[in-house]
Amino acid sequence: MMKSMKVGTVLEAAFPGCQRRPDYYMKCLRRIADDPFYEAVELTYISDPGLREEAGKMLKDSKMTTAYCAQPVILQNGLNLNSPVREERKRALLRMKECIDEACGLGAGSLSFLAGTFAEDAVEEAMEYLEESAGEMCSYAKGRLQIEIELFDYDVEKRSLIGPSERAVRLAEAVRKEHDNFWLLPDLSHIPQQHEMIEEALHNLLPYMRRTHIGNCVMEKGSPLYGDCHPPFSYSGSCIGKEELSEYLGILAHTGFLNESDRPVVSFEIKPxxxxxIEDVLAENKKLLLQAMEMLKKE
Structure with a gap:
């Protein structure tokens, strides 16, 4: 199965403080680039122009598949691509276009983002605004980047419009009528937060997927890591373990999503x-993936 995918990791999740110093950031990036287990890395906005240039050169030299995560940019700046206020949508779109340029400068092949907030009484209006914003992003990135919207919870923590898998599919069907560089990006850890089952979610999403995240969550209210915190798989009360990961990978394999001719990126998003x-969690991630694969071999 390792020949049917490229294993990656979200850098800022694996090394939460990596941007505190340029030398530490490069050490973290080199740690992943030099590990033969990983063929892909995902990173977000780098504020230091010199560091951004240095990171881009390392990524190019390493020939790693690179993805750009704009989700932190949206969350940290309170941006909303489906806001009912036109000026707020324009501000969010302008920053996303800047992120697209930054992603291209780093040699990334894709950029992922998330929708704005979910309001039950304004879903249809918000969907129209989001479709418009996503279309503009795709047009701006055409010929340069694939654009992916990541699915999140709609009533737990992020409270994002996208959201349930059926709503995500509605968006993909609408945007892809004119933009073939638009995709859906599911995260295994978000499926319990979407109140869905793994098989149900993947059945809806697979036609519009090109890669995926694998992570963990805790849904016990009162837990310090309740919601979208991406704790280690061994954390008490975890929703995702080797059984759930094996089920997820099994469906991806049996449907042909995982394949040797066009290997998709499967990235860990786990925070120590x-x-x-950090090193213990990286080792645990690797061990759990191999255990999940071993379970599939025995089926």
Whole structure:
């Protein structure tokens, strides 16, 4: 199965403090680039222009598949691509276009983002605004980047319009009528937060997927890591373990999504509880993936 996908990781999740110093950032990036287990890496906005240039050169030299995550940019700046206020949508779109240019400068092949907030009494209006914004992003990125919207919860923490898999498919069908560089990006850890089952979600999403995230979540209210915190797989009360990961990978394999001719990126998005835990968590991720694959072999 390793020949049927490219294993990646979200850098800022694996190394939460990586941007605090340029030398530390490059050490973290080199740690992934030099590990033969990984063939892909995902990163977000780098504020230091010199560091951005240095990182781009390393990524180019390493020949790693690179993806750009604009989700942190949206969340940290309170941007909303489906806001009912036109000026707010324009501000969000302008920043996303800047992110597209930054992604291209880093040699990324795709950019992922998330929708704005979900309001039950304004879904249809918000969907129209989001379709318009996503279309503009795709037009701006055409010939340069694939654009992917990541699915999140709609009533737990992020409270994002996209959202349930059926709503995501509606958006994909609408945007892809004119833009073939638009895709859906599911995260295994978000499926419990969307109140869906793995098989149900993938059945809806697979025609519009080109890669995926694998992570973990805790849905016990009162837990310090309740919601979209991406804790280590061994964390108490976790929703995702080797059984769930094996089910997820099994469906992706049996449907042909995982394949040797056009290997999709499958990226871990798991956060250590402290810097001291980073290597242990990286090792745990690798072990769990191999265990999940072993379970499939025995079926």
């Amino acid at each position: 509880l402290s810097d001291a835990d």
